[in-house]
Amino acid sequence: MPKFTKQDVMDELRKILLVQADHLIITASADVAEAFIGFSAEDSYFYEGSDPNLIDLSRFNVAHQFDWCFDYAFTPSVLTRHDESFVQDLLVFMQGIPRTDHGGDMLQFLHEGYCHTVAEASHARFALEEGFDLNTSQVALMANMTEGAVRNALAQKGEGGLRAIPGTKNPVMIEHAEALRWLHGRRGFVPTPEDLTDDRFLTAQISNLRSSRELGQLLGRLQWVAFKSPEKAPEALEWSEEKLKSWLEGTQVFSAEDAAHLANTIGFDVPLFVGKAQEVTLRRDLQGEEGEVVK
Numbered sequence: 001m002p003k004f005t006k007q008d009v010m011d012e013l014r015k016i017l018l019v020q021a022d023h024l025i026i027t028a029s030a031d032v033a034e035a036f037i038g039f040s041a042e043d044s045y046f047y048e049g050s051d052p053n054l055i056d057l058s059r060f061n062v063a064h065q066f067d068w069c070f071d072y073a074f075t076p077s078v079l080t081r082h083d084e085s086f087v088q089d090l091l092v093f094m095q096g097i098p099r100t101d102h103g104g105d106m107l108q109f110l111h112e113g114y115c116h117t118v119a120e121a122s123h124a125r126f127a128l129e130e131g132f133d134l135n136t137s138q139v140a141l142m143a144n145m146t147e148g149a150v151r152n153a154l155a156q157k158g159e160g161g162l163r164a165i166p167g168t169k170n171p172v173m174i175e176h177a178e179a180l181r182w183l184h185g186r187r188g189f190v191p192t193p194e195d196l197t198d199d200r201f202l203t204a205q206i207s208n209l210r211s212s213r214e215l216g217q218l219l220g221r222l223q224w225v226a227f228k229s230p231e232k233a234p235e236a237l238e239w240s241e242e243k244l245k246s247w248l249e250g251t252q253v254f255s256a257e258d259a260a261h262l263a264n265t266i267g268f269d270v271p272l273f274v275g276k277a278q279e280v281t282l283r284r285d286l287q288g289e290e291g292e293v294v295k
Helices: 006-027 030-037 061-074 084-096 114-130 136-143 147-153 176-183 200-207 212-227 230-237 241-249 256-266 270-287
Strands: none
Touching (some): 061 114, 136 147, 230 241, 230 256
């Protein structure tokens, strides 16, 4: 697991956006910068020193991409199958952010930091999934190790050692099959699940559901994974559209038989899903979705 949280990434992204706003003041005008960042620089002409929490990240598409790529890189699930455009966009974003603040002082966001790590780790995950060779930095990110530790492995013999592609330098490259072999022997490596049955993060999501509405939202996302398209779900389940809709909206009448059928068809762990579906439905009926006791 990464040693930082998604919130750390978003907090750093806000700081990067403030620097971009200052560059827009230099490039265009204060009005253009304000339209970009969403508020005026009250204390001074520039945004340096402004409260980053004033930034509404929902206005910025790149925030959604960082959110998705964080999960994709560090908690891979069938729900976060790779999106090449997101991975590429983050790499372009990080390469294009300002290198200095408005005073000319060098910034470190480009080559280190949380956002940089997420961009590089999602690219490493993509390379691993697509069968590309990896460099030592990418292998380190996937192994949750330092690059120095990976380089040490290059000098080791036997199965614990890692073999580089002969003649590769700056960066040293490792063939995909060799990288994958070595990574599977590392405790910190989190493989991308092949299906629902070995998706530990999805299992955790199901276990942590607290309402029938949350269950319905999860089922809605899984329609694409299980049926390739929501339109195919009723036929695959042999259910009416109205019956499926009730599960997706969290208004279903609980039936152990229906829950087991749904779990079997999608590919869930049946006892886990049936138990959770019964729990959240009972919670809804006794307390309501907002926690009020139903009399």
